[in-house]
Amino acid sequence: MLQHLYRQLNAAVDWSTLLVGLCTWLVVFLTYKLFLRPLYFSPLRAMPSPKFNPIVGQMWEIIRDEAVVPTLRRARKLGPVSRYFFLFGGERVLVAEPDAMKHILVTNHANYVRPPFMTRAFATFAEKGLLGVSGSEHAMQRKILNPAFKRENLKGMVKTFQEWTEVLVQYWNDKLEGTTTTDGFVELPVQEDLGRLTLDIIGKCAFSYEFNSIREPDNLVTQSVTKLLRGQGASLTTLISGSRILASKEYIKRRALCDKIVDDVIAERKRLQENPEQIDDNVPNDLLNLVMSARDRDTGEGLPEEVVRHEVMTFMVAGQETTSTGLSWLLLELSRHPDVQDRLRSEVRAVLPGDDTPVTWELLDQIPYLMWVVKETLRLSQYWEDPDTFKPERFAGDSNRNPYTFLPFIAGPRTCIGSKFALAEMRAVTAVLVQHFQFDPVPGVKYKNTQRVTLRPDPMLCLRVSKAPA
Numbered sequence: 175m176l177q178h179l180y181r182q183l184n185a186a187v188d189w190s191t192l193l194v195g196l197c198t199w200l201v202v203f204l205t206y207k208l209f210l211r212p213l214y215f216s217p218l219r220a221m222p223s224p225k226f227n228p229i230v231g232q233m234w235e236i237i238r239d240e241a242v243v244p245t246l247r248r249a250r251k252l253g254p255v256s257r258y259f260f261l262f263g264g265e266r267v268l269v270a271e272p273d274a275m276k277h278i279l280v281t282n283h284a285n286y287v288r289p290p291f292m293t294r295a296f297a298t299f300a301e302k303g304l305l306g307v308s309g310s311e312h313a314m315q316r317k318i319l320n321p322a323f324k325r326e327n328l329k330g331m332v333k334t335f336q337e338w339t340e341v342l343v344q345y346w347n348d349k350l351e352g353t354t355t356t357d358g359f360v361e362l363p364v365q366e367d368l369g370r371l372t373l374d375i376i377g378k379c380a381f382s383y384e385f386n387s388i389r390e391p392d393n394l395v396t397q398s399v400t401k402l403l404r405g406q407g408a409s410l411t412t413l414i415s416g417s418r419i420l421a422s423k424e425y426i427k428r429r430a431l432c433d434k435i436v437d438d439v440i441a442e443r444k445r446l447q448e449n450p451e452q453i454d455d456n457v458p459n460d461l462l463n464l465v466m467s468a469r470d471r472d473t474g475e476g477l478p479e480e481v482v483r484h485e486v487m488t489f490m491v492a493g494q495e496t497t498s499t500g501l502s503w504l505l506l507e508l509s510r511h512p513d514v515q516d517r518l519r520s521e522v523r524a525v526l527p528g529d530d531t532p533v534t535w536e537l538l539d540q541i542p543y544l545m546w547v548v549k550e551t552l553r554l555s556q557y558w559e560d561p562d563t564f565k566p567e568r569f570a571g572d573s574n575r576n577p578y579t580f581l582p583f584i585a586g587p588r589t590c591i592g593s594k595f596a597l598a599e600m601r602a603v604t605a606v607l608v609q610h611f612q613f614d615p616v617p618g619v620k621y622k623n624t625q626r627v628t629l630r631p632d633p634m635l636c637l638r639v640s641k642a643p644a
């Protein structure tokens with residue numbers, strides 16, 4: 175039967191013609207994709223473009239050079255809106271112009287959606303939370319959650335920022351006291367320690383969980399969650415699709431542990447909601463509480479329980495590494511600019527005179543220089559005068575500036591929901607740390623940008639830490 179079919183097919187098809195046809199199609203397709211389209215037919219061809227390479231485009235310099243450097247170089251050379259080439263004739267547009275940013279992120283955001291593969295990668299283990307959903311589902315979640323993230327609801331968390339930073343202060347003081355150097359400093363893995371601090375803070379603020387990772391770094395839960403947040407053990411398919419296919423056994427175990435911790439807290443919280451008489455005065459002031467009580471102002475509906483869990487995980491993913499990396503860059507800049515560090519310390523001390531003065535949101539607002547230092551650390555845009563110089567006072571008189579020249583949290587429907595939280599956390603942590611410590615560079619160490627989920631210093635930041643001058 176099969177033989178018969180094969181003979182019939184052989185008689186009907188001229189294989190050599192088919193092969194020639196296929197080859198011709200391939201040549202035409204490749205010529206169009208690699209040369210004709212990018213050079214003559216692309217709607218982007220009128221944009222300033224760098225040197226054209228049909229195979230690797232600009233990818234080689236992007237991989238080879240320090241992160242962000244090729245982007246800045248191109249923006250300077252080709253202007254605020256330019257085209258560059260991806261692999262195999264693919265094209266990308268680089269935008270560094272405030273009005274164009276507004277157009278893309280806000281006015282016409284529906285035309286510029288994040289590619290689905292990025293959404294999946296962002297939300298590897300919280301696919302139903304804000305980072306993992308899109309379209310109407312995302313809009314519905316934001317409508318319910320936006321009001322929860324207002325300043326009034328976050329104010330009480332500044333106390334937590336201060337308390338956990340004081341744990342780090344104690345930890346570093348112990349190291350200083352244990353040091354044998356006569357110069358009064360100790361070289362510390364600052365970035366690693368800040369990572370533990372922001373884990374402790376986000377654990378407590380997100381769902382009142384105490385990781386206690388500064389005091390107990392080797393604790394199983396801390397280790398598991400830290401590895402999970404770094405994506406360790408997740409396979410490429412897990413990172414791309416969000417599914418657990420091919421993920422290591424350890425990864426699956428860590429996820430189960432993490433889910434259980436969050437589920438237990440939610441179950442206890444629900445029990446209390448149903449039995450309000452058992453709630454004492456200490457209702458947890460955390461994001462979980464805000465998420466569980468948030469309601470759509472039109473329909474009165476809240477978020478389903480599974481989504482609540484995913485939101486808590488999302489806050490952990492979105493709020494831990496971002497702030498610890500931001501704080502690492504900030505301390506690195508302070509160590510490079512002793513004048514900025516001195517001024518910051520004296521302005522902090524003028525408002526928070528004693529080491530034990532309770533830090534509050536209102537007091538943080540009374541130290542404008544602190545906010546300028548934080549913002550200058552997060553600024554990357556070239557759309558500023560003398561853009562490569564670290565100059566916090568450029569943020570004085572900020573209100574007259576076009577908001578689209580400063581976009582660390584982007585803007586529009588996907589703007590960072592935790593931006594106020596993050597700015598308050600970075601200010602509180604910095605204020606407490608500069609009150610106690612002086613930060614100086616370790617001689618001879620040069621840092622480069624490296625792109626992971628965030629832009630990080632490479633190597634990991636290590637600084638000389640000593641007692642702050644009186």
Ligand code: HEM
Nearest residue numbers: 304305489492493496497500582583584588590591592596
């Ligand atoms: C310096 C610290 C931070 C920076 C620079 C930052 C930056 C960003 C950026 C750029 C986005 C948009 C990502 C995208 O859609 O492409 C984002 C989203 C988000 N961030 Fe932050 N973030 C920070 C801290 C935080 C903190 C502390 C939290 C939580 C408490 C948080 C929660 C979120 C959430 C939930 C989203 C998703 C919003 C959505 O898609 O609707 N972030 N963040």
